[in-house]
């Protein structure tokens with residue numbers, strides 16, 4: 001499924017982040033407190049009338065030190081142009097049209113992107129406000145809103161979702177698994193893609209962030225069909241000077257959204273960084289399958305215990321994805337790349353694995369016998385039966401008498417029992433509890 005991407009642009013103080021918060025409500029996807037992305041939220045999930053989309057507040061990106069306001073705005077507009085399906089251009093109705101608005105408009109017009117113009121801070125629409133100047137920007141009638149009061153937001157969202165690509169089930173690509181290599185710049189993602197694809201399709205250099213010109217690449221391996229997605233940050237022709245770190249975060253998140261399996265590439269000499277943890281967490285929360293590849297293993301001084309130490313550290317940093325297999329590779333020498341590919345096949349199969357209801361319930365019954373479900377004030381939680389409702393990731397509904405009585409620890413226990421019997425290496429699994437009876 002391809003989710004639409006909405007980017008909010010506009011000069012400082014017009015109300016972009018207020019509007020962003022309005023649109024995404026409480027659903028925070030990631031907070032990035034590294035230098036470069038200082039505001040709390042720049043990237044989150046939005047939903048309107050069943051349409052799911054990603055919202056990016058480009059205004060939340062920190063300017064570079066020597067930046068003028070105009071440089072900064074240009075950079076943000078550029079990111080929006082390269083990333084967005086729909087650009088939401090915000091102006092301030094209390095200030096009227098400014099020359100900066102005109103500049104932004106001219107950049108956006110040249111891009112040919114879908115742009116929706118909105119005039120914010122119209123807290124009292126009955127009062128005669130002069131919005132006609134804004135027609136001059138060339139995007140038609142501005143949509144009048146007040147982000148603070150929440151006025152006009154519904155109409156605006158109606159308009160926005162009209163412009164998104166249809167959430168299509170890509171039927172022609174149904175049997176194709178989308179894979180994204182994620183990881184910081186310079187950990188060896190492009191080298192790894194090259195090694196896997198066996199051709200120099202991606203240009204590799206050792207200056208962080210200079211890999212360019214990648215396209216989604218198709219590959220068949222042991223009857224499995226894959227598309228390797230052009231990862232975040234691998235294509236940035238127009239903004240070579242872009243702050244690599246912050247830019248790659250946005251790119252990576254959108255690539256994760258599009259993919260089924262993620263390969264988290266970690267530099268063996270560096271270990272897991274905070275950014276790795278955040279992006280892995282995002283993939284986990286969004287139900288993506290995961291393999292952890294420790295790259296540049298050729299550079300590591302090995303003693304007998306090295307593997308185990310590495311593994312222990314990684315498991316500690318990424319404790320929430322205990323299911324993800326770890327493989328030690330070298331994109332340079334090709335060491336264990338075949339093993340990585342075998343793992344990819346395995347994980348992909350697990351991601352789509354279906355368990356029959358009969359077998360599943362044998363396991364659930366057995367689990368319940370071995371360990372009683374929780375009870376509270378004399379009331380016992382009763383687990384009736386379960387059924388798998390979907391794959392990618394495998395999702396189970398388990399019917400119980402009262403959801404209040406279920407505990408997180410018992411959910412974990414059931415998940416572990418299912419994993420013990422069916423493996424599911426590399427894939428998150430979801431358990432949803434439903435109340436039956438009543």
Ligand code: GDP
Pocket residue numbers: 010011012013014015016017018019059120121122123145146147148149
């Ligand atoms: P940004 O720099 O474009 O992200 O702007 P902010 O969202 O930080 O908002 C700048 C200022 O405008 C803040 O003081 C907001 O409270 C205020 N503001 C935002 N939206 C509205 C609105 O609809 N009406 C009014 N009156 N003020 C608003």
Ligand code: GDP
Pocket residue numbers: 183184185186187188189190191192204205206208209211295296297298299329330331332333
């Ligand atoms: P990306 O930014 O994650 O795509 O990283 P690149 O693929 O551009 O690699 C960055 C640098 O690390 C390049 O100089 C590569 O030659 C080097 N590199 C990548 N993989 C390995 C590896 O397995 N071993 C060694 N020694 N160097 C590697």
